[in-house]
Amino acid sequence: MPQCCFVLALGVAVVVAVRGLPVGQEHIAMMFLPSDFYAGGCLSSAPPPIMYVPRAHYLREVMTQFNLSLAYAAITPRISRHSLVAFVYDRFLEFTGIVIDDDGYVFDLLNPNMDLDVLFGGEDDPSWSWCGDFLSARMRVPKQNAAMKIAARFKLLWIALAIHNPAAARDVLR
Secondary structure, three states: OOOEEEEEEEOOEEEEEEOOOOOOOOOOEEEEOHHHHHHHOOOOOOOOOEEEOOOHHHHOOHHHHHHHHHHHHOOOOOOOOOOHHHHHHHHHHHOOOEEEOOOOOEEOOOOOOOOHHHHOOOOOOOOOHHHHHHHHOOOOOOOOOOOHHHHHHHHHHHHHHHHHOHHHHHHHOO
């Protein structure tokens, strides 16, 4: 088994570059199954967890919004509208797995171009009223499905909840 210098998950197979090639020669890569790495001692720990994000259509539904809001209300200490984005970002920092969207897109939770303040509307609304409305939905069921333009917010909220409490994230979708 060659010595591994990096591992990149690509569906079922994994691409591994071989260390020690002279500069100027072709880049050599081999395809292995993940079990080859763990059995061969190339990787010492278990594979990273993989999280599959539900479709935006489901996350935008009225009852899903309500259930998601209830799940956030159950988190202690209580999350305020001002600390909601910080809570989401902190969960992203602690997650070491892979997040895959329903379209097969792999989320980079720590992408420097993903500004959570902008995604949650904090740039245009410093009082975080959308976050406050979301958190207050636990007291009243929303009247209509959320607009598609804010579907990314619900995806990020669900991902953060799934990192914090996977059982609660599953219950949100029931």
